[in-house]
Amino acid sequence: MSSRPPSRPPRLPGYEYEQLLGSGGFADVFLYRQFRPQRRVAIKVLLSNVLDESVRRLFDAEANVMAQMSTHPSIVTIHQAEVSDDHRPYIVMEYCPRPNYGLRFRKERITVAEALRVGVQIAGAVETAHRAGILHRDIKPANILVTDYNRPALTDFGISIATGQGDDIEDSQGMSIPWSPPEFFADPPRSDVRSDVFSLAATVYSLLAGQTPFERRGQRNTASDLIHRISSEPLHPLERPDVPAELNRLLSIAMAKEPIGRYDTALAFGRSLQQVELSLSLPVTQMDVLDDRASGTAHSAEDDELDMHTRIRKVATVDPDSAGTTGPGTKRRLDPYAGVAPALGSPAGPGRAPHPGGVDGAAVGAGAVESTMLRPASSALGSPSTAPPDPGPAGGEWQRAQKPSTPAWPFVLLAAVFVVVLGVGTSLGVRHFLVPEPDPIETTQINVATQKPKAPGEPTSIDLQLITEGEGTDPGMVRVAWEPPDSVTQDDYYQIRWKDMPEGYADEYGVWREAYGRNSITLPIPPQLPDPCIEVRTVNPSGLASAPVEECLSTD
Structure with a gap:
């Protein structure tokens, strides 16, 4: 609600005023009852003292835009737009009684x-x-x-x-x-x-x-x-x-x-x-x-x-x-926002993971039941379609002949590998825990010059653009822009602060603020200080900083 008193609701033919719904910077919204057809409507009325032609154009444009869009079920419907007898434009809209x-x-x-x-x-x-x-x-x-x-x-x-x-x-x-x-x-x-x-x-x-x-x-x-x-x-x-x-x-x-x-x-x-x-x-x-x-766009499966x-x-x-249709020939979608926010992992949740082998649980269960039903109790595990002949006098020999024999060489090879691994592990353990390592031989580098890291270049062309002026203790806003030095790298960044802030201002305005990957920043202006000055410097990843470059803001 606006702090100003509401305007007088206009007399509109075919409508009866009921109450005020809200007030804004340039208009009031009233609740009216429409006679024909009978319904309650919200009517937005432009203030009579608004002489700014741009505001009136915006008001008319709002009526046209909302009328164009109001057939959408999630956009407020516009019924009418006219000018009242006291020359105030108004818009008749759908009344939404619930709290917004x-x-x-x-x-x-x-x-x-x-x-x-x-x-x-x-x-x-x-x-x-x-x-x-x-x-x-x-x-x-x-x-x-x-x-x-x-x-x-x-x-x-x-x-x-x-x-x-x-x-x-x-x-x-x-x-x-x-x-x-x-x-x-x-x-x-x-x-x-x-x-x-x-x-x-x-x-x-x-x-x-x-x-x-x-x-x-x-x-x-x-x-x-x-x-x-x-x-x-x-x-x-x-x-x-x-x-x-x-x-x-x-x-x-x-x-x-x-x-x-x-x-x-x-x-x-x-x-x-x-x-x-x-x-x-x-x-x-x-x-x-x-x-x-x-409009002639190509059709797709989604269309x-x-x-x-x-x-x-x-x-x-x-x-x-x-959007998530999958099937033969579809490609795995890449995450286009992985560089903005880290991915959360696989979207498949509990109970959604596919069964190994590419078959679902129902198919596996059906296959298991079928195999159990067709396999005789005395047969070895195998294909469900394999059934032994009718057991007779030679039935025992048939089962023994069908039982596969297991060769012994895999077990021998496994035992040999185990012995070798055990021997090597024991030898390494003894050397590590019982035999002390010799002290390293100290060496001295001769005639090797140590090069001192070089500080980054200074930013140039500091530009201060006033966005909003401060009022009393409420600070204004200024946009600080600069040109990067010629030797700047993609790992360098910038620090910006107000220079020589007095006691009480230092903790809020005198601290360095950092800017990564850009050469401008918006800062609050220290209130009630004449001609404050900004310092900007370049910092490299090793922490070395250039000399600060200064620019002052004129408060005249």
């Missing part, structure tokens, strides 16, 4: 089964939006409503953009920092479908953790603190005993710092959640995605499987088992 996940995840313990189900269903909605060319860019628990049928529904496409515009984001207003990926805070900010994958995974993480992914209990959690942790600190695994290791692994993949390390699509992330459901013996949640095969599950209006149900 933004209210629930901090107040109650959400089960693993529910979090997986929500993740799979919203992954289908996000994948549908992506296939229509739309990035959501604000996926978070509060934007997942719950319908009368207890189904999650994604809403608030107010800051969505076309997928082709992800590298040219001019306005980041409205983005929710706790669930935003690191590339949102880059210079310039950027986004693609993998950015929505990060936010969706962060939402699933929040449902299970009861807090946002980079929030730290007992520590300061300002916007600048969260941006720093999102950009540089690793994701802490969920410590709930009911969260399996494979779920922690897929969340770390989906929330990798670099987009290239994440799942390529929301569909791939949803399939991974379905595989966790399978491993936990939970009912597999169906994932609804846009069926775009009419044929999807034909059996087609729903309405070109929406197809994705079956998780279709």
Whole structure:
């Protein structure tokens, strides 16, 4: 809820106002009763004092995008978009009476089964939006409503953009920092479908953790603190005993710092959640995605499987088992994320391992019964189809003739090998325990020059770019970038800190922060200090550091 007082609900023909549902930065949401057809609807109304034309364009774009997507069962339905008599644009939406996940995840313990189900269903909605060319860019628990049928529904496409515009984001207003990926805070900010994958995974993480992914209990959690942790600190695994290791692994993949390390699509992330459901013996949640095969893509065995599950209006149900089909001619799938998160081992669990020899337990059991039924009690073990002749006076000679004789030479050879091994072992034991080894002869190296390790080169072109300004004791954020030295190697890394911090600031701002494999970092600015200076130095694996290079930030 917003801290400002709500606006006056407009008088809308055909609707009767009931109550306020919520308030945001630019709009209020009211509950109305529609006369024809009779139903309760949620109406989002833009504030009358919003004169920013870009906000009005975003509001209109939200109505168009949600109307385009609202046939999906996990996206809130849009009924109408108009302008009221007092010139305020409004959107008439499906009313979801149950508490949204933004209210629930901090107040109650959400089960693993529910979090997986929500993740799979919203992954289908996000994948549908992506296939229509739309990035959501604000996926978070509060934007997942719950319908009368207890189904999650994604809403608030107010800051969505076309997928082709992800590298040219001019306005980041409205983005929710706790669930935003690191590339949102880059210079310039950027986004693609993998950015929505990060936010969706962060939402699933929040449902299970009861807090946002980079929030730290007992520590300061300002916007600048969260941006720093999102950009540089690793994701802490969920410590709930009911969260399996494979779920922690897929969340770390989906929330990798670099987009290239994440799942390529929301569909791939949803399939991974379905595989966790399978491993936990939970009912597999169906994932609804846009069926775009009419565009001329080649058919495959998986497409044929999807034909059996087609729903309405070109929406197809994705079956998780279709991704793991095996049979003659199929190849073993490699793990494309082994470099992001370590593999967990063989997926085969107890009771699933195939029987040696390639036959299942039922076949072995049937074969054993058949052999027992056909084999006479007095016969030797052999083929079940071999039966002795009718015993007569010479029956004993026949059985003796059929009994195989065992040669003696294997036993003689085994005994000889045992004697040799015993003799060699005894000799080695006596030498080791009873005969002392001679002292090594001391030698001295002559005329060998010892070369002192060389320190790495200094970084160059230190650049400080102000991201946010601090207010009072709340620090701002600055992006520090530099150019690596000519002699840098892939094992070298960098250390960055604020120089000459006074007492009380040294422990937080004056410590060295490390950057591996990159030449930029985002840091909080020490508040209320005039023109603070940054130090950057190069460090090699042996611990030798270059001289620090200094650059000061002007606070004018």
